Amino acid sequence: PLIGPGHRLGSSAKNDVEGKMVFTEVVNYANTTNEHLSFGFPLGRVSKRFSRPMPTSKPEIHVSITHSKNSMVSSFTSREELIKVLLASCFVPVYAGGKPVEFQGQKWIDGGFTDSLPILPVGRTITMSPFSGPQDISPAHKGISKLHLRLANMSVVFSKDNIIKLNQALFPPSLPRLKALEQHGYQDAVYFLKKERWMQ
Numbered sequence: 001p002l003i004g005p006g007h008r009l010g011s012s013a014k015n016d017v018e019g020k021m022v023f024t025e026v027v028n029y030a031n032t033t034n035e036h037l038s039f040g041f042p043l044g045r046v047s048k049r050f051s052r053p054m055p056t057s058k059p060e061i062h063v064s065i066t067h068s069k070n071s072m073v074s075s076f077t078s079r080e081e082l083i084k085v086l087l088a089s090c091f092v093p094v095y096a097g098g099k100p101v102e103f104q105g106q107k108w109i110d111g112g113f114t115d116s117l118p119i120l121p122v123g124r125t126i127t128m129s130p131f132s133g134p135q136d137i138s139p140a141h142k143g144i145s146k147l148h149l150r151l152a153n154m155s156v157v158f159s160k161d162n163i164i165k166l167n168q169a170l171f172p173p174s175l176p177r178l179k180a181l182e183q184h185g186y187q188d189a190v191y192f193l194k195k196e197r198w199m200q
Helices: 016-032 079-089 160-170 175-195
Strands: 009-011 061-066 070-073 101-103 106-110 148-151 154-157
Touching: 061 079, 079 101, 079 106
Parallel strands: none
Antiparallel strands: 009 061, 061 070, 061 106, 101 106, 148 154
């Protein structure tokens, strides 16, 4: 499974085609809407764009959300329940509105507030982060600082670059810059896979 902030679910789905179809829906929505994810953006509006039924292959999914403490949800009785949990895992109070997502009679917010990098008890969890740090996949640290901060179970280097990245997470930069960041993330992932000899 892959675990990291900004994508708090790990999936071991065997059918990669289904994953690509879901990804395509997200990209199409981003390309056709004139709205940006910003303060007060109604996350519930996004869920209405996903009309595709739940995959028949039943992929293993673990989603990290927060009530008073962290909880990993991996069992869903319906498509609507899965969407609710995913929206909860993206909900940052104030930034995404003032009303948390309700699930099983309780209000839930982003799991990153209590555990940014949950480790599953079985198998190897590949950790990912957009911030420079000791995670399996993360940007290389280019400065001289060796000071690390621990935030909700995630260790990051205290550096100017990471402060800039945090600001970009809250206030997305221009599209060309976002594409450049995407490419950097891809290269970081390829480097890790080659280092582990999982890729030629």
